[in-house]
């Protein structure tokens with residue numbers, strides 16, 4: 001490698017011949033430490049890519065001799081290596097005000113679930129092994145008793161997510177036959193889960209009854225034919241139909257289904273296992289209420305209001321759950337040991353309902369007292385104001401959050417936070433985009449929401465206050 005005098009280095013352009021060979025680069029003393037830590041393959045690959053990039057720049061007369069000195073070269077190499085080893089999936093700070101945010105990982109796992117994963121996942125476990133008899137076990141046995149206890153069901157099984165639970169239930173009970181659903185309940189959930197399409201994928205024929213706003217018991221009754229396999233209710237979790245409306249509830253529909261020997265299946269979506277109104281939150285229908293009303297099968301998500309891992313829970317009467325469990329598609333949708341362990345630990349938290357608002361992060365955040373959030377806003381405001389000055393100002397504002405993930409779509413959670421506004425009247429949009437981007441580029445990216453010419457940071461979900469404070473210097477530098 002060229003080792004020119006300092007005076008020559010500065011300002012002079014590097015030519016391709018000034019670049020070291022890969023072997024020379026790998027023999028630099030600081031690179032030896034990288035090699036010792038990560039091995040030859042990664043370091044050699046990154047060194048080659050680094051030199052290729054520099055060669056292109058040298059040919060374009062865009063490289064100075066200073067850039068090809070040992071120190072900057074090894075710096076560039078270790079930056080590349082660190083970037084390659086950083087995972088794409090990152091922890092972020094959710095200041096959107098939406099507690100169960102589908103794009104930000106939905107429910108946060110409880111400590112008990114995390115501990116269970118740590119304790120179980122690095123070694124063998126009894127996933128399908130019956131410790132009492134020493135024979136083969138069924139993974140459903142690990143959670144069925146708990147789920148039945150918590151919901152009053154006779155039987156229960158689980159799959160990867162609720163979309164899979166709905167698909168499997170319809171396929172197992174309705175393939176090749178007709179399934180009756182109200183036109184008011186042909187929902188689309190984010191991510192292309194649309195009831196008519198799910199029905200088609202499951203091989204069942206959708207029979208729509210009623211109208212968008214009103215469906216009556218006689219609509220279901222007159223649609224039942226010898227081809228009917230089941231009646232289905234779908235919880236309209238992400239929208240409401242208001243005004244001149246009528247829907248047939250489960251308690252009314254169950255006898256209609258049972259009189260013709262048909263099951264009533266309900267897709268609940270959210271699946272809170274406890275009544276949220278005890279904490280002043282809006283009430284969601286509970287699986288246990290649906291079963292008590294006469295539903296034969298109820299499906300719901302594990303990572304919405306239940307507060308656990310991604311999972312689809314299927315609870316109901318013994319015969320129908322057994323048919324679902326035995327249906328071949330179940331094998332393709334079965335849950336792996338990771339969510340299974342986390343789900344069991346999460347469900348066990350419900351045995352201590354008095355502690356739920358402490359133990360279950362979803363409920364902890366949903367029930368966080370407004371005064372706490374306001375106090376946090378007061379604490380943070382001066383520090384954030386300093387970091388975004390002089391281009392932006394910070395105000396403490398009341399905010400309206402949401403539960404999220406389709407739960408209770410029109411209800412708002414009174415909250416508080418920081419509204420950051422650009423000072424200059426011109427170029428507000430661009431300034432806000434730049435601020436949002438700087439927040440997202442922090443080591444622990446901060447995700448807010450832009451509205452009304454301001455960037456809103458709703459603090460309801462901020463449980464990482466020291467981490468946020470700790471990166472305000474970096475934010476300040478990024479905004480320079």
Ligand SMILES: *Cc1c(COP(=O)(O)O)cnc(C)c1O
Pocket residue numbers: 161162163164166187189193234235236237238267268269270300301302303311312405406
């Ligand atoms: C969320 C939801 C689903 C899908 O559940 P996932 O767990 O996301 O697969 C299905 N139906 C309803 C009514 C829902 O709200």
